[in-house]
Amino acid sequence: MKKDHAVLLIDNLDDGLNSLKKSLSRKYQTVIMAPDKEQALTIYRRHSFDIVIVALEMYKNEGYQIIDAINRFNPDQRILTYSAVPENPSSNVSCTVCTKSNRRHRIRKPIQLEDLYHEIEHFDSLTCREARSD
Amino acid sequence: MLQVRILSLFLLYMFTLHAESTIHSASEFDYPPFAIVKEGNTADGFSVDILKAALKSMNHEVDFYVAPWDTIRKDLKEGRIDVLPLVGRTPERETYFDFTFPYLTMHGAIFVRKGTTDIRTLKDLKNKTVLVMQGDNAEEFVRRENVSEHIVTTKDYTKAFILLASGKYDAVVAQKLIGLNIIKQENITNVHSTGERLEGFKQSFSFAVEEGNKELLAILNEGLAEVMTDGTFHALQQKWFAGLNPDKPNTRYLYALGLTILLLLGTLFVVLLWQRTLTKKVDIRTRELKASKEDLKKSQEIFYTLFNNMNNGSVIYAPIQEGDDFIINDINLKGEQISSVVKNEIIGKKVTEVFPAIKELGLFQIFQKVYRNGEPQSQDTSLYADGRISIWVENFVYKLPSGDIVAIYNDRTQEKMAQAELETLNKHLEEKIEAAIARTKEQEKMLLQQSRFTAMGEIMGAIAHQWRQPLNSVGLIIQDIREAYEFDELDKEYIDEMVAKSMDQINALSKIIDDFRTFFLPNKDKKYFNACDIVDKAVTLLSAQMQHHRIEVQHTCRDDYELFGFPNELKQALINIIGNAKDAILKSENSDHGLIKIITYQNDNAQCISIEDNGGGIPAEIMEKVYDPYFTTKFTSQGTGIGLYMTKAIIEQSMGGMLSFSNTDDGVCFVLTFKKEAVA
Numbered sequence: 185m186k187k188d189h190a191v192l193l194i195d196n197l198d199d200g201l202n203s204l205k206k207s208l209s210r211k212y213q214t215v216i217m218a219p220d221k222e223q224a225l226t227i228y229r230r231h232s233f234d235i236v237i238v239a240l241e242m243y244k245n246e247g248y249q250i251i252d253a254i255n256r257f258n259p260d261q262r263i264l265t266y267s268a269v270p271e272n273p274s275s276n277v278s279c280t281v282c283t284k285s286n287r288r289h290r291i292r293k294p295i296q297l298e299d300l301y302h303e304i305e306h307f308d309s310l311t312c313r314e315a316r317s318d
Numbered sequence: 319m320l321q322v323r324i325l326s327l328f329l330l331y332m333f334t335l336h337a338e339s340t341i342h343s344a345s346e347f348d349y350p351p352f353a354i355v356k357e358g359n360t361a362d363g364f365s366v367d368i369l370k371a372a373l374k375s376m377n378h379e380v381d382f383y384v385a386p387w388d389t390i391r392k393d394l395k396e397g398r399i400d401v402l403p404l405v406g407r408t409p410e411r412e413t414y415f416d417f418t419f420p421y422l423t424m425h426g427a428i429f430v431r432k433g434t435t436d437i438r439t440l441k442d443l444k445n446k447t448v449l450v451m452q453g454d455n456a457e458e459f460v461r462r463e464n465v466s467e468h469i470v471t472t473k474d475y476t477k478a479f480i481l482l483a484s485g486k487y488d489a490v491v492a493q494k495l496i497g498l499n500i501i502k503q504e505n506i507t508n509v510h511s512t513g514e515r516l517e518g519f520k521q522s523f524s525f526a527v528e529e530g531n532k533e534l535l536a537i538l539n540e541g542l543a544e545v546m547t548d549g550t551f552h553a554l555q556q557k558w559f560a561g562l563n564p565d566k567p568n569t570r571y572l573y574a575l576g577l578t579i580l581l582l583l584g585t586l587f588v589v590l591l592w593q594r595t596l597t598k599k600v601d602i603r604t605r606e607l608k609a610s611k612e613d614l615k616k617s618q619e620i621f622y623t624l625f626n627n628m629n630n631g632s633v634i635y636a637p638i639q640e641g642d643d644f645i646i647n648d649i650n651l652k653g654e655q656i657s658s659v660v661k662n663e664i665i666g667k668k669v670t671e672v673f674p675a676i677k678e679l680g681l682f683q684i685f686q687k688v689y690r691n692g693e694p695q696s697q698d699t700s701l702y703a704d705g706r707i708s709i710w711v712e713n714f715v716y717k718l719p720s721g722d723i724v725a726i727y728n729d730r731t732q733e734k735m736a737q738a739e740l741e742t743l744n745k746h747l748e749e750k751i752e753a754a755i756a757r758t759k760e761q762e763k764m765l766l767q768q769s770r771f772t773a774m775g776e777i778m779g780a781i782a783h784q785w786r787q788p789l790n791s792v793g794l795i796i797q798d799i800r801e802a803y804e805f806d807e808l809d810k811e812y813i814d815e816m817v818a819k820s821m822d823q824i825n826a827l828s829k830i831i832d833d834f835r836t837f838f839l840p841n842k843d844k845k846y847f848n849a850c851d852i853v854d855k856a857v858t859l860l861s862a863q864m865q866h867h868r869i870e871v872q873h874t875c876r877d878d879y880e881l882f883g884f885p886n887e888l889k890q891a892l893i894n895i896i897g898n899a900k901d902a903i904l905k906s907e908n909s910d911h912g913l914i915k916i917i918t919y920q921n922d923n924a925q926c927i928s929i930e931d932n933g934g935g936i937p938a939e940i941m942e943k944v945y946d947p948y949f950t951t952k953f954t955s956q957g958t959g960i961g962l963y964m965t966k967a968i969i970e971q972s973m974g975g976m977l978s979f980s981n982t983d984d985g986v987c988f989v990l991t992f993k994k995e996a997v998a
Contacts, residue, residue: 198787198791199791199795199819199822199823200787200788200790200791200792200793200794200795200819200823201791201794203791203794203795203797203798203816203819204794204798206798206801206802207794207797207798207801210801210805240865240866241787241862241865241866242865243865245864245865245868245869245870245911247865248868248910267866293786293787293789293790293793294786294789294790294792294793294794295790295793295794296793296797297794297797297801
């Protein structure tokens, strides 16, 4: 039984991403994938999503631009980011993302599906400090 | 003339006072027509008359006695008589007689029998028997001239002529006038003169007095002058020589004589003129010589001043034994000083004695060579050491026109010592420089190593980024397989698809490994490579990091060209510059929208890569330090300060290019420039 969650997955398309979409689709009711900033924002404006999952290291830094755009449009939007960079918690990027809004959490590649499901399903109960962002 | 006359009168007066008695004279027996004996054994003849007339004109009486010539000559010589009337003037007689001026000059002649053809000149008398009067000038003449080996003397000339006329003997030599007179008186018809005028037998007749009897001599000269001018002399000549063919010059002779006198006078004039000219020339030449002498003296003074004040040692050597050795002639003050000798102690000594090691020095051989060929020669600085002194000297040797040898020399000891010291210092300096270079090289090696470690750190970060992406994909694929199995979606086709996707990711991982491994292998040889490809690879390596930091990296390959050099080192340099740009951007106000623009382009002269960021630029106060090793503005944990130092070294030393930078409106732009000829 799929859970009634609407998830927007934004990342450059690759084989691993398709697998992620398949996995998320088995778990949640609505999973839409956008490969770039333009499609992602177009989709976001037309639909309501419980959570947006954004890859930070997208081509031309579009991951950050997408987050900024969504924040401007809906500051309460739950946003979960993932990155391949083992980021220092004291770095600007990490702190900014984590402290400006409790609506954003971050996970690290390689993505553990169980962790991802947990983040999605318990997003509101997580604090920044508890977020698995190294 | 008046003075002479006054003096004569005075002497006459004095003589009259002291000699009240008659003047005594004597005449020879037979010297006609000059001296003959009359009946009663009284003297007569031309000379007797002349003497009488001369003394008479001076108011004096004279008496005569007659004796052979030798006798009367001896009587005058010993002061028994006062005067002789007829004496030929000869050098011998001048030693004991004083003579008046001559009143008659006669030439000698050769008399032979008529028909004699083999006797004409004196030479013809060589083997003939010749008659002369004993003690007469003729005897002195024939013996002096060695006219013949057969000379026969007679008491008087009359006898000589009679003997000749009688056929005995071959010739008579006598005064021509005497001979002619005897021939006439004795009526000799077969004897005559050859006509040869014996120039060497010319006789001037004077009155003779005892040597020193000046008073009488003055009276006689005065009287003789009187009789010669008042016509007495001429009258007596007519009396005694009439009918004879006296040795009187004829018109032609007189003409020749006059011409000769004129010539002589002309010659005398020319001689006087020449003498005057010569005297002037001598005066001029004397002045010139005097001036030359003064010039020479000045020159000598200048020479000695120069010689003694010159700053070189100088010695003058005189060769002896054809240059087998040399004597020291002179040495100047500097020479004494250099050679530690005293001039007075070495002058005149052999050079080998004063400088015993001169042959070992090789200078002695140079002396000999210069002496023999006259060519100047120099000797390079050499050591002279003989136990007394030890000096480094440099010699120049040349030969004087006089044949002397001059050695000019300089003391180079101080220079040599300084040179040796300098060589030692240089050696030590070289060692120090070599050590410093070695240290520098070691430091550079360490810096390079550090740089590589730094770059490795950067790359390791990049690897992490690059790897996590495919790792993440593989992880998601694997997890998807598990879920597909749980959802009963798994079949062979699904598994094959997942395996293929997984292998693609795994191959991507492998490729990343290869790329990074290549990066850490420095190129050994230069090669041609595409500049845009290298820039792309550097950007790709850093792309994950840049994306993470929200920094956009744009690479525009405006011109696609090749560079010649070490591609991996250039890649390292680019990563350093891009990494610095990233750090600057993250610290700047543009940290949320960092931009790094890379352009690969070329112009007519150069191929360039520019890297421009918007990280705020480099503060002016540190612009001169950015290339210094260990200079960093970063936290110690972030930077080592050798990135740009090594980047510059790579670009300029390894690649032969140039690295420059300048601030832009909101950042800095580094430009890598490679001259086209340098990369061709």
